[in-house]
Amino acid sequence: xxxxxxxxxxxxxxxxxxxxxxxxxxxxxxxxxxxxxxxxxxxxxxxxxxxxxxxxxxxxxxxxxxxxxxxxxxxxxxxxxxxxxxxxxxxxxxxxxxxxxxxxxxxxxxxxxx
Amino acid sequence: xxxxxxxxxxxxxxxxxxxxxxxxxxxxxxxxxxxxxxxxxxxxxxxxxxxxxxxxxxxxxxxxxxxxxxxxxxxxxxxxxxxxxxxxxxxxxxxxxxxxxxxxxxxxxxxxxx
Numbered sequence: 001x002x003x004x005x006x007x008x009x010x011x012x013x014x015x016x017x018x019x020x021x022x023x024x025x026x027x028x029x030x031x032x033x034x035x036x037x038x039x040x041x042x043x044x045x046x047x048x049x050x051x052x053x054x055x056x057x058x059x060x061x062x063x064x065x066x067x068x069x070x071x072x073x074x075x076x077x078x079x080x081x082x083x084x085x086x087x088x089x090x091x092x093x094x095x096x097x098x099x100x101x102x103x104x105x106x107x108x109x110x111x112x113x114x
Numbered sequence: 115x116x117x118x119x120x121x122x123x124x125x126x127x128x129x130x131x132x133x134x135x136x137x138x139x140x141x142x143x144x145x146x147x148x149x150x151x152x153x154x155x156x157x158x159x160x161x162x163x164x165x166x167x168x169x170x171x172x173x174x175x176x177x178x179x180x181x182x183x184x185x186x187x188x189x190x191x192x193x194x195x196x197x198x199x200x201x202x203x204x205x206x207x208x209x210x211x212x213x214x215x216x217x218x219x220x221x222x223x224x225x226x227x228x
Contacts, residue, residue, distance in 0.1 A: 035216055039155070045204065045219035089155055095217075100145045100169040100210065102217055104157040 002027040004094050006105035013082045014113050020067070021077040021108045023092030031097035034075040036066065039089040039107075048090075051075055053097075082112045117141050120205050120220035127195055128228055135190045135223045137205030144210035145169075146188040147217060148180060151202040163188055164210055195227045 003026040013019035025034065036048040051059045051066045059066040067076040079086055092105040118139045127133050139146065148160040162170040166182045177193045188205060202224050206217040 033215070037219075043202065043222050045206075045222075047216040047218070050216055091157060093217075095208070095215075100147075100162040100164045100208075101159070102147065102162075102206075102208070103159055104149075107155050107157075109155075 002029075002032075002094055002096060002101070002103055004092055004103055004105040006092055006108050008108045009106070010109045010111070012111050012113060013079075013086075015084060016081055018078060018080045019082055019110065021079070021090050021092075021110065023075045023077065023105055025073050025075065025092075025094050027073075027094065027096065029096045029098060033095040033097070034066070034068070035093040035095065035102075036064070036075075036077045037091045037093060037104075038086075039091065040085075041088070045091075049077070079110075084112050084114060086110060087112045118205060118207055118218050118220040120203075120223050122223060123221060124224050124226075126226045126228065129195055129197060131195050132191070132193045133195060133225070134192070135203055135205075135225075137188050137190070137220055139186055139205075139207040139218070141207055141218060143207035143218075144185060145208045146182065146185070147204075147206040147208075148188065148190050149204040149206065151204060151222070153201070157204070161188075161190075192225075195225075197227050200225055200227045 005024045032053045034051045038046045049061045065078045089107045095102040147162045161180045202222045205220040208217040209215040
């Protein structure tokens with residue numbers, strides 16, 4: 001069974017600085033997708049970024065980038081130039097290509113300090 | 115136009131009652147999910163469906179019964195509600211197996227059992 005681990009229950013970052021949120025995963029499937037979602041205090045789940053297991057380059061979306069290290073089975077989210085509005089829960093997720101199974105890590109609560 | 119809509123948004127009910135949560139997606143997706151988010155924010159997959167067919171049933175008590183009348187709808191019926199069922203329930207959809215694609219989430223249904 002696949003497993004997604006986020007070891008940082010909470011993180012603090014100063015406004016305008018960069019922060020890295022850790023995610024490791026475990027799967028024997030060769031084909032899978034990795035995702036990051038943001039959940040602000042209002043509760044909705046917002047998709048941020050995606051990385052495919054065969055993608056050669058790290059994904060980037062605006063201030064978000066995904067540091068994908070396949071051999072280490074890690075998919076860390078990097079947020080550059082943090083803003084107060086980035087304060088939220090962040091979830092790492094993995095979708096296995098061969099079935100309809102998307103699972104989430106326990107989440108990291110990010111707080112951006114002014 | 116809301117892509118994935120759940121009703122109701124809030125549900126307060128007494129122990130022992132039976133209740134349903136409805137979910138509809140207008141994205142043309144083949145796969146739909148139900149997740150339970152507990153008070154610690156952990157997102158646990160409950161069910162996934164692909165084209166109305168049950169794919170994943172993740173050791174959920176049989177008091178929970180999903181029903182998919184067509185691929186655009188996945189409803190969740192809960193019998194004999196218990197205090198421990200209090201949580202936020204999220205419906206989500208994605209394009210389906212074989213495609214690495216993000217899940218689109220509904221706004222969640224906050225269920226409170228008293």
